[in-house]
Amino acid sequence: MTDLATLPPRPGTAGRLRRLLAVPDGAYRGALGAVAALFGILLVVFVVSMVMQARPTFAHFGLSFLTSTKWDPVHVHYGVLVFLVGTLETTAIAMVIAVPIGLGCALALAFGIPQRLRVTLGTAVELLAAVPSVVYGLWGLLVVAPWVRTIIEPALAKITGGHGPFGGSQLGVGLLLAGVILAIMVLPTMVAISRDVLMAVPEVEIEGAFALGATRWQVMRRVVVPSARSGILGATTLATGRALGETIAVTMVIGNTDHLAHSLFGTTQTMASLIANEFTEATEPFHLSSLIAVGVLLLVVAVVVNLAARLLVRSVGRQRAIGIGVL
Amino acid sequence: MTDPAVSSPEALATTPPVVAPVSHGSVMTLRDVSVAFSGKVAVRSCSFDIPMSQVTALIGPSGSGKTTLLRSLNRMHDMVRGAVVSGEVMLGKLDIYGPAMRPTLLRSRVGMVFQRPNPFPTMSIYDNTVSGLRFNGVRKKALLDEAAESALIAAALWDSVRDRLRAHASTLSGGEQQRLCIARALAVEPEVLLMDEPTSSLDPIATKRIEELIGELKDRVSIVIVTHNMQQAMRVSDTCAFLLMGEDRAGELIEVAPTTKLFSAPSDPRTEDYVNGRFG
Amino acid sequence: MTIMAVDPVLARRAEIQRIAQATDHRRELLSKLALLACRACLVIVLIPLVALLAYVVIRGASAWSWAFFSHLPTPAGIPGGGIWNAIVGSFIIDAMAAAGAIPFGIAAGLFLAESSGRIAGVVRLAADVLSGVPSIVVAIFAYAILVSHGIGHFSAIAASFAIGVLMLPVIMRASETAIRGVPGVLSEAGLALGARKATIARRVILPAALPGLITGVLLAVARGAGETAPLLFTAIGSQYFSISPTKPIAAIPLVIYQNGIQAYPDLVKIAWGSALFLVVVILFLSVGSRLVAARLRRVRSD
Numbered sequence: 001m002t003d004l005a006t007l008p009p010r011p012g013t014a015g016r017l018r019r020l021l022a023v024p025d026g027a028y029r030g031a032l033g034a035v036a037a038l039f040g041i042l043l044v045v046f047v048v049s050m051v052m053q054a055r056p057t058f059a060h061f062g063l064s065f066l067t068s069t070k071w072d073p074v075h076v077h078y079g080v081l082v083f084l085v086g087t088l089e090t091t092a093i094a095m096v097i098a099v100p101i102g103l104g105c106a107l108a109l110a111f112g113i114p115q116r117l118r119v120t121l122g123t124a125v126e127l128l129a130a131v132p133s134v135v136y137g138l139w140g141l142l143v144v145a146p147w148v149r150t151i152i153e154p155a156l157a158k159i160t161g162g163h164g165p166f167g168g169s170q171l172g173v174g175l176l177l178a179g180v181i182l183a184i185m186v187l188p189t190m191v192a193i194s195r196d197v198l199m200a201v202p203e204v205e206i207e208g209a210f211a212l213g214a215t216r217w218q219v220m221r222r223v224v225v226p227s228a229r230s231g232i233l234g235a236t237t238l239a240t241g242r243a244l245g246e247t248i249a250v251t252m253v254i255g256n257t258d259h260l261a262h263s264l265f266g267t268t269q270t271m272a273s274l275i276a277n278e279f280t281e282a283t284e285p286f287h288l289s290s291l292i293a294v295g296v297l298l299l300v301v302a303v304v305v306n307l308a309a310r311l312l313v314r315s316v317g318r319q320r321a322i323g324i325g326v327l
Numbered sequence: 328m329t330d331p332a333v334s335s336p337e338a339l340a341t342t343p344p345v346v347a348p349v350s351h352g353s354v355m356t357l358r359d360v361s362v363a364f365s366g367k368v369a370v371r372s373c374s375f376d377i378p379m380s381q382v383t384a385l386i387g388p389s390g391s392g393k394t395t396l397l398r399s400l401n402r403m404h405d406m407v408r409g410a411v412v413s414g415e416v417m418l419g420k421l422d423i424y425g426p427a428m429r430p431t432l433l434r435s436r437v438g439m440v441f442q443r444p445n446p447f448p449t450m451s452i453y454d455n456t457v458s459g460l461r462f463n464g465v466r467k468k469a470l471l472d473e474a475a476e477s478a479l480i481a482a483a484l485w486d487s488v489r490d491r492l493r494a495h496a497s498t499l500s501g502g503e504q505q506r507l508c509i510a511r512a513l514a515v516e517p518e519v520l521l522m523d524e525p526t527s528s529l530d531p532i533a534t535k536r537i538e539e540l541i542g543e544l545k546d547r548v549s550i551v552i553v554t555h556n557m558q559q560a561m562r563v564s565d566t567c568a569f570l571l572m573g574e575d576r577a578g579e580l581i582e583v584a585p586t587t588k589l590f591s592a593p594s595d596p597r598t599e600d601y602v603n604g605r606f607g
Numbered sequence: 608m609t610i611m612a613v614d615p616v617l618a619r620r621a622e623i624q625r626i627a628q629a630t631d632h633r634r635e636l637l638s639k640l641a642l643l644a645c646r647a648c649l650v651i652v653l654i655p656l657v658a659l660l661a662y663v664v665i666r667g668a669s670a671w672s673w674a675f676f677s678h679l680p681t682p683a684g685i686p687g688g689g690i691w692n693a694i695v696g697s698f699i700i701d702a703m704a705a706a707g708a709i710p711f712g713i714a715a716g717l718f719l720a721e722s723s724g725r726i727a728g729v730v731r732l733a734a735d736v737l738s739g740v741p742s743i744v745v746a747i748f749a750y751a752i753l754v755s756h757g758i759g760h761f762s763a764i765a766a767s768f769a770i771g772v773l774m775l776p777v778i779m780r781a782s783e784t785a786i787r788g789v790p791g792v793l794s795e796a797g798l799a800l801g802a803r804k805a806t807i808a809r810r811v812i813l814p815a816a817l818p819g820l821i822t823g824v825l826l827a828v829a830r831g832a833g834e835t836a837p838l839l840f841t842a843i844g845s846q847y848f849s850i851s852p853t854k855p856i857a858a859i860p861l862v863i864y865q866n867g868i869q870a871y872p873d874l875v876k877i878a879w880g881s882a883l884f885l886v887v888v889i890l891f892l893s894v895g896s897r898l899v900a901a902r903l904r905r906v907r908s909d
């Protein structure tokens with residue numbers, strides 16, 4: 001237990017030292033406030049330093065930076081559109097997969113499995129979040145990509161006869177694989193938060209529905225999910241934010257070509273993978289500032305999405321300690 | 328017959344069942360009904376009839392098992408892990424715990440109103456009212472509208488909400504929300520309506536309105552109401568069943584009688600003590 | 608009971624019951640199927656976990672050997688290479704990052720737990736938003752501050768800075784939650800005895816919040832240890848052994864990343880072995896943090 005009894009000052013050097021360390025309340029509050037202020041300064045320096053180093057590009061290329069699809073360090077022409085599209089595409093694929101499956105999984109965890117299994121399986125899902133991005137990338141590249149190339153892509157191509165979204169060369173790596181790996185990576189976020197908001201729906205509402213003669217599915221679909229919908233939206237937004245910023249796993253499986261993908265099998269890059277790939281080789285000054293400008297763009301997108309998500313999840317009054325990087 | 332997997336089956340049948348004066352129309356009948364949670368008996372061996380088109384009140388001090396007994400009448404304990412209900416609860420000719428009765432259909436015939444108003448927050452007043460019908464597969468708009476209007480009139484809510492049926496249920500006051508819950512339960516046209524201390528969270532004026540309502544409803548549905556308020560029981564009920572917690576902390580049915588008789592000339596001394604306020 | 612010619616209530620009741628009974632089987636079946644679909648989603652979510660762990664364990668374990676852990680990397684094609692420099696490098700980077708982020712984070716958490724004003728709300732929101740910033744962007748920040756300016760070239764400390772920034776919001780929020788969880792009566796008792804706030808914080812609150820703090824710190828370290836993007840252009844990796852904070856340094860995630868995309872099978876093997884090592888370490892930290900916290904809570908409640 002804490003030794004409150006020794007708080008009154010003791011004589012001698014130990015006592016003097018102890019009195020010294022028992023800082024007055026004012027100084028204590030001041031020190032804590034300074035730490036908080038330091039945190040704020042850190043963030044400000046963060047944003048300012050990045051924007052300043054990106055400025056040459058914005059100043060020189062202006063709006064064309066955002067609208068041009070040409071990214072050519074050799075001829076000093078920089079346009080980020082390809083990578084913006086790549087980021088949005090991979091995120092969209094990931095979310096289309098992760099939202100329904102994540103919601104279904106959350107419903108199962110909250111209402112569909114016996115009480116005693118809940119903790120074990122819930123922890124197992126959270127374990128997915130603890131696996132580092134680079135390990136996902138390694139597994140995706142060396143294990144899943146060959147499997148996609150030899151089995152999945154040919155099967156999908158048969159559906160559309162080699163045209164449209166399932167056309168083009170079958171390499172294994174590309175948009176489809178990146179989207180799938182991303183989906184796996186954001187599922188824990190989607191599932192954990194959704195499950196929490198689903199279980200937070202007041203018991204009385206659920207009882208009321210059962211008392212009217214509803215089946216379990218009717219209760220889930222007509223009462224629980226609508227009640228939890230803003231929290232579920234928050235989970236979706238948070239997961240989207242993570243998908244947008246994911247770098248390493250995507251870089252390893254997206255194929256890394258600087259053009260738009262022509263189909264789901266096509267290769268391209270995202271904003272994050274572009275930075276990861278080219279940053280250490282950027283010698284030409286505009287190259288570096290352009291990459292940092294891409295970083296600024298990524299930062300803005302991530303912050304906006306994250307803020308929206310936090311406001312949505314907060315509105316459900318969810319309090320939970322940060323998990324294994326799930327939040 | 329539900330499987331009585333309670334630790335000591337003998338313990339469930341010590342007291343001889345108390346049988347109410349049999350009236351001709353009994354909408355539901357309980358025979359030797361006991362409820363236990365994870366082996367611990369909460370309500371022991373209750374037997375009585377619920378008269379048709381009347382208000383039956385379950386009264387007694389807190390902890391005597393009134394709500395537990397009430398909830399066994401629409402199989403709400405099905406959803407509680409470790410809950411075991413033994414005995415017979417007859418609705419008409421069927422044992423509601425028998426294999427022939429589906430819980431969803433049972434609950435369309437035996438409705439429930441809860442202690443605190445619980446309208447579905449994301450639904451409008453209209454959608455709330457017809458939610459029970461929709462759960463039971465009714466889709467025809469004409470039938471939904473007709474049932475909704477009839478139920479809202481019966482709950483004395485029609486006049487105040489007829490122009491704002493699409494408004495959210497949360498725009499109603501507490502008393503109005505509870506009447507909405509009553510309307511929601513009535514819309515399914517149940518034969519029995521269970522009410523679990525429906526006015527305990529409401530102010531006196533709202534309470535009075537609902538008590539008036541109860542009197543008006545009994546031609547349409549037989550009502551079983553749990554109340555810890557003796558005066559309320561005297562005001563609204565025709566028959567009273569008095570429960571008390573025994574030494575083993577299990578609730579027992581002490582006496583069932585017409586209300587006036589129970590309060591003026593109770594048979595059991597424990598009932599007499601309770602109605603005279605000697606303990607609460 | 609008066610029976611009218613057509614009592615609307617009874618007529619409706621009959622009609623509703625007829626519909627209810629006719630649709631009951633279908634509704635019940637739908638409910639069972641829907642629940643089955645949800646459980647299937649659960650299985651779908653768990654399959655990649657099992658598959659990934661299986662492959663990492665199988666392919667990684669075959670790379671493990673004494674040489675793997677104790678040797679330095681060898682050029683491609685020459686067997687017998689190891690990751691010793693990366694193990695040491697990762698440890699140095701993460702230890703320096705933690706040394707900076709832990710005190711800072713706990714102090715900030717203390718601030719958040721003890722304040723309720725608007726400023727605290729803003730700081731909290733800022734921490735939440737920071738935890739959502741992509742790690743590659745944080746890497747650019749570290750580069751801008753410590754590589755292109757501060758030290759002038761790639762260094763371990765730049766990597767530590769980036770990883771520390773990533774750890775910070777996790778520690779802040781976990782600390783705040785842990786400190787808020789300390790019953791108010793303890794600090795009130797201290798105040799009643801005339802102790803200063805700082806003393807109470809040091810002697811009463813922090814020790815009481817220790818289980819939660821340890822969990823938060825270990826989880827933050829687990830997260831930081833697995834990050835690769837912040838190392839890409841700060842530490843950038845190395846083939847040599849180094850413990851200098853101002854020079855490039857090797858790290859496990861970089862070994863996985865850089866070797867995994869190579870064509871040489873022995874390098875790929877090293878990538879798998881490192882991946883298994885990383886997963887094991889992170890698992891230890893995550894599970895260990897919960898066990899330690901649980902053990903501490905049990906001891907304290909005696």
